[in-house]
Amino acid sequence: MLEVGDLRVEYGGVVAIDGVSLGIxxxxxxxxxxxxxxxxSTLLRAVAGLEPLxxxxxxxxxxxxxxxxxxxxxxxxxxxxxxxxxxxxxxxxVAFGLRMPGRRAERRPSEIESRSREVLASTGLxxxxxxxxxxxSGGEQQRVALARALAPNPRLLMLDEPLGSLDxxxxxxxxxxxxxxxxxLGATVLAxxxxxxxxxxxxxxxxxxxxxxxxxxxxxxxxxxxxATRFAAEFLGFENRVDATVVDGIAASPWGPVAASSLxxxxxxxxxxxxxxxxxxxxALRGEVTGRLFRRDHFLLRIATGHxxxxxxxxxxxxxxxxxxxxxxxRDGAGLAFPQA
Amino acid sequence: xxxxATRSRSGRSRARPAWRAVSIGVPLAFLLMFFxxxxxxxxxxxxxxxxxLDLGAIGDVLGDGYYRHVAWFTLWQAVLxxxxxxxxxxxxxxxxxxxxxxxxxxxRAALIVPFVLPTLVVGSAFLAVLGPTGPLRSLGIAQGLAPxxxxxxFFNVAVVVRTVGGMWSHLDPRMEEAARxxxxxxxxxxxxxxxxxxxxxxASAASIVFLFTFTSFGVILVLGGARHATLEVEIYxxxxxxxxxxxxxxxxxxxxxxxxxxxxxxxxxERRTPALRLRAADExxxxxxxxxxxxxxxxxxTPVVVFLATPVVVLVARSFATSGGPSLGFYRALGSTHRASxxxxxxxxxxxxxxxxxxxxxxxxVVVGGLAALAITGxxxxxxxxxxxxxxxxxxxxxxxxxxxxxxxxxxxxxLDLRTSPLILPIAHALIAIPFVVRVAVPMLRSIDxxxxxAAAVLGAPPAxxxxxxxxxxxxxxxLVAAGFAFAISLGEFGATAFLARPDFPxxxxxxxxxxxxxxxxxxxxAMAASTILMIITGVAVFTIDRFRVGTxxxx
Numbered sequence: 001m002l003e004v005g006d007l008r009v010e011y012g013g014v015v016a017i018d019g020v021s022l023g024i025x026x027x028x029x030x031x032x033x034x035x036x037x038x039x040x041s042t043l044l045r046a047v048a049g050l051e052p053l054x055x056x057x058x059x060x061x062x063x064x065x066x067x068x069x070x071x072x073x074x075x076x077x078x079x080x081x082x083x084x085x086x087x088x089x090x091x092x093x094v095a096f097g098l099r100m101p102g103r104r105a106e107r108r109p110s111e112i113e114s115r116s117r118e119v120l121a122s123t124g125l126x127x128x129x130x131x132x133x134x135x136x137s138g139g140e141q142q143r144v145a146l147a148r149a150l151a152p153n154p155r156l157l158m159l160d161e162p163l164g165s166l167d168x169x170x171x172x173x174x175x176x177x178x179x180x181x182x183x184x185l186g187a188t189v190l191a192x193x194x195x196x197x198x199x200x201x202x203x204x205x206x207x208x209x210x211x212x213x214x215x216x217x218x219x220x221x222x223x224x225x226x227x228a229t230r231f232a233a234e235f236l237g238f239e240n241r242v243d244a245t246v247v248d249g250i251a252a253s254p255w256g257p258v259a260a261s262s263l264x265x266x267x268x269x270x271x272x273x274x275x276x277x278x279x280x281x282x283x284a285l286r287g288e289v290t291g292r293l294f295r296r297d298h299f300l301l302r303i304a305t306g307h308x309x310x311x312x313x314x315x316x317x318x319x320x321x322x323x324x325x326x327x328x329x330x331r332d333g334a335g336l337a338f339p340q341a
Numbered sequence: 342x343x344x345x346a347t348r349s350r351s352g353r354s355r356a357r358p359a360w361r362a363v364s365i366g367v368p369l370a371f372l373l374m375f376f377x378x379x380x381x382x383x384x385x386x387x388x389x390x391x392x393x394l395d396l397g398a399i400g401d402v403l404g405d406g407y408y409r410h411v412a413w414f415t416l417w418q419a420v421l422x423x424x425x426x427x428x429x430x431x432x433x434x435x436x437x438x439x440x441x442x443x444x445x446x447x448x449r450a451a452l453i454v455p456f457v458l459p460t461l462v463v464g465s466a467f468l469a470v471l472g473p474t475g476p477l478r479s480l481g482i483a484q485g486l487a488p489x490x491x492x493x494x495f496f497n498v499a500v501v502v503r504t505v506g507g508m509w510s511h512l513d514p515r516m517e518e519a520a521r522x523x524x525x526x527x528x529x530x531x532x533x534x535x536x537x538x539x540x541x542x543x544a545s546a547a548s549i550v551f552l553f554t555f556t557s558f559g560v561i562l563v564l565g566g567a568r569h570a571t572l573e574v575e576i577y578x579x580x581x582x583x584x585x586x587x588x589x590x591x592x593x594x595x596x597x598x599x600x601x602x603x604x605x606x607x608x609x610x611e612r613r614t615p616a617l618r619l620r621a622a623d624e625x626x627x628x629x630x631x632x633x634x635x636x637x638x639x640x641x642x643t644p645v646v647v648f649l650a651t652p653v654v655v656l657v658a659r660s661f662a663t664s665g666g667p668s669l670g671f672y673r674a675l676g677s678t679h680r681a682s683x684x685x686x687x688x689x690x691x692x693x694x695x696x697x698x699x700x701x702x703x704x705x706x707v708v709v710g711g712l713a714a715l716a717i718t719g720x721x722x723x724x725x726x727x728x729x730x731x732x733x734x735x736x737x738x739x740x741x742x743x744x745x746x747x748x749x750x751x752x753x754x755x756x757l758d759l760r761t762s763p764l765i766l767p768i769a770h771a772l773i774a775i776p777f778v779v780r781v782a783v784p785m786l787r788s789i790d791x792x793x794x795x796a797a798a799v800l801g802a803p804p805a806x807x808x809x810x811x812x813x814x815x816x817x818x819x820x821l822v823a824a825g826f827a828f829a830i831s832l833g834e835f836g837a838t839a840f841l842a843r844p845d846f847p848x849x850x851x852x853x854x855x856x857x858x859x860x861x862x863x864x865x866x867x868a869m870a871a872s873t874i875l876m877i878i879t880g881v882a883v884f885t886i887d888r889f890r891v892g893t894x895x896x897x
Contacts, residue, residue: 011630012627012628048522050518050522052630069521069527070518070521070522071522071523071526072524073522074524075522076522077518079519081513081515083515083516083518083519084516085516085519085520085533087537087538096520096523096533097523100523100529148523152523
């Protein structure tokens with residue numbers, strides 16, 4: 001397994017990573033999610049040995065990797081923008097890692113070629129062997145980059161914004177295929193991205209990074225439903241917020257009571273996603289619909305309540321028109337309470 | 342207005358036949374008269390000295406061991422110079438491409454200074470350092486192969502750094518990192534990924550350096566001493582000292598053939614890797630992250646900066662080093678005639694002469710070259726324009742010495758007897774300068790986005806107004822920059838001038854050469870002073886150029 005302990009990386013006077021600790025088990029897929037500048041790409045580069053560490057350690061199965069140069073670590077890294085070699089064809093790119101002296105002995109040319117073809121086929125690119133890489137579409141280039149990283153059987157595969165340069169529909173399709181491939185191969189994967197959907201669809205566990213440190217970490221579905229910090233919640237789409245007061249472990253808010261067992265008595269903030277509300281004529285909270293936005297599989301209603309505006313997701317079937325008065329209720333468990341500021 | 346005229350893309354009606362005739366005809370006529378004709382005459386002298394084809398002259402020359410030795414020396418000093426320049430220039434290119442540090446831009450700009458210095462200035466500077474009165478005289482390499490190689494590297498490091506470095510700074514470092522993650526050590530990653538992609542740029546730089554050093558003249562003359570001669574120097578000696586024009590002609594032919602062969606050989610290696618995804622230069626450069634990287638930067642740059650700065654510093658210092666302590670003595674001495682030679686004008690006249698000739702050159706070069714540039718970038722791109730484009734580059738391949746020699750041989754009859762005309766030097770210099778004028782002006786003219794003209798037209802500007810508002814500012818700039826180039830080239834020109842200058846009307850490089858050839862500390866000091874003056878004037882001209890250039894990336 002990979003272990004990152006108290007990692008600190010500084011360059012040019014900027015602290016890119018500030019005390020990050022993380023462990024990845026064999027066969028686990030971990031996503032690191034964060035806005036630009038959060039240090040996530042630097043984390044990959046530090047693990048790969050491309051960035052010198054200011055402090056902390058990176059180890060694999062207990063063995064410290066300090067002093068082990070990049071080309072001897074046996075990791076795979078798929079770069080943002082792919083970084084394919086333009087002077088070699090697709091097969092030449094994929095076979096590159098197999099030609100290098102590695103922890104395994106150098107293979108015979110015939111083995112190298114057959115293994116390369118095999119990996120290309122598993123990424124759906126059979127027949128592309130002798131194409132020029134700069135003639136390929138974005139999706140095809142991404143798969144060549146993936147095949148190239150996978151071919152030498154790395155013990156850890158790292159991905160830097162793997163679907164970044166592709167359009168949205170392609171992204172949604174490919175993230176599914178990637179997860180299936182990784183699960184089938186039993187690969188250990190560390191993927192870095194700024195895209196929520198990509199991170200949660202791909203991973204077993206998700207890490208949220210912010211300004212060089214880890215904000216929150218957890219199993220994908222748990223983290224999605226219950227982020228632990230206010231920043232993480234905002235980042236994951238908890239866009240509605242309202243002031244509340246905590247008494248005896250319950251936050252009383254205009255939207256209703258919300259569990260807040262870890263918070264002291266006093267002021268708090270309650271947050272919820274658009275999908276955390278439903279329309280309910282019997283609800284205590286009432287407001288006026290001031291706007292409607294079509295969002296393919298739901299409508300987003302902007303509702304002005306006595307305690308500020310909220311956004312509520314509604315099924316397309318029965319959408320109240322603008323100007324109508326509606327009742328809004330918070331679904332069970334959809335509200336989260338956080339300390340103020 | 343006919344429909345065709347309104348659909349003309351740029352709104353200019355440049356395709357008018359009268360304009361076409363002038364803009365193509367004038368440059369072509371100039372080329373024919375002052376380049377093709379002299380070269381043909383040279384060939385005539387060597388292949389048919391008595392009016393009928395007679396290859397005997399060629400046989401005589403090639404059969405003579407001395408000339409074969411000269412040819413061989415020319416070749417292998419050029420090869421050695423090229424290799425040494427690459428050896429020193431590539432690490433500098435790497436450091437400047439991959440690292441960002443304070444003063445980097447100033448350093449890159451300063452690196453081009455050696456390249457634009459006139460050859461005589463460089464020769465003087467190295468003599469100042471390595472000669473009998475210089476700080477490194479104990480090395481004992483004042484003349485011969487060693488100082489020649491050093492001077493060549495001094496000149497040409499800038500070519501490698503700019504050409505290869507320019508390409509390198511646009512390469513995505515992540516390709517090399519990808520190779521390293523896949524298991525390649527740093528050296529292997531360089532070999533497998535960076536080198537194949539850089540190779541065309543390196544071949545391009547190597548070809549330029551080879552051609553410059555193969556046709557090197559001023560440096561060899563000053564630093565080579567009596568025993569070392571290249572083809573250029575030998576042509577000069579044969580023509581002006583031994584008056585054997587036949588041998589000089591054969592040697593010129595040999596020179597031409599070698600240059601054409603070299604261009605062909607290198608041309609094959611310059612094919613570029615297609616469709617590279619290039620990154621902006623400032624994205625790929627990083628500040629050195631630790632001691633080891635800072636060490637890399639300093640270890641490479643310090644010796645090179647010292648190497649490049651020392652000759653210039655010593656030159657200037659020596660120009661002030663009179664026997665009574667630092668003073669302007671040598672500069673003042675330039676204003677008076679040497680006691681014994683009343684036939685020679687005071688050296689300071691050479692400054693005035695050089696400036697006058699440079700002005701004349703600039704006028705001719707800008708007019709002829711400018712017409713050509715406008716023709717090439719005009720809306721019509723037919724065969725005559727393409728012919729002009731390619732043939733204008735020819736004088737670049739022929740050395741200045743050959744041009745001077747060609748003038749001597751060809752311009753001696755009737756209307757074209759310009760040997761005693763004051764125009765001969767400006768014309769010769771213009772011939773050398775025109776390819777640069779065109780090469781500089783064309784990209785700048787091409788940078789005018791035709792959509793800007795369309796936008797102006799839609800906003801209501803008539804064609805003449807469009808030209809005035811959109812084209813003229815850029816055209817004016819392009820011509821200013823081209824003029825600066827022509828001026829600087831003329832100031833420092835020595836090869837052709839050595840053939841054509843009259844004793845009573847020397848240019849500054851000629852004067853420097855004469856002073857270097859005279860014995861005595863005073864003459865040497867005056868040579869240093871004159872070189873410093875030439876260096877300063879050239880520097881001012883080049884500095885002015887750079888301020889006005891509209892950027893192009895990797896080419897000069």
